[in-house]
Amino acid sequence: MSEFRDYFVCDSCRNRDFKVLYNFSLRFHKVNFSDDLIYDSLSEEIFQCTQCQKTYTKTEVQEGLADLKRRRKGGVRQGSLFSDM
Ligand SMILES: [Zn+2]
Numbered sequence: 001m002s003e004f005r006d007y008f009v010c011d012s013c014r015n016r017d018f019k020v021l022y023n024f025s026l027r028f029h030k031v032n033f034s035d036d037l038i039y040d041s042l043s044e045e046i047f048q049c050t051q052c053q054k055t056y057t058k059t060e061v062q063e064g065l066a067d068l069k070r071r072r073k074g075g076v077r078q079g080s081l082f083s084d085m
Helices: 058-078
Strands: 018-030 037-049 055-057
Touching (some): 037 058
Antiparallel strands (some): 018 037, 037 055
16 A cells, blocks of 8 residues: 655645744633633644744644645545556
């Protein structure tokens, strides 16, 4: 069986290398009928293209990969099972 690898690439420069940036934040929200604030601490990963510095969220990368999967599946359906015999 042959193996493929599809890469998530930057949509503005086609580069496939990214570095991870971390954001740390506290998210405050009010509780109903009270002046108290409760908070969540969040850490968020941001992926930055090493070439053009464009940033992507984790969700955007996951959606990009899901797209690749859909496209690859389409390719399998179009090709013949016996094409490499
Ligand atoms: Zn880029």
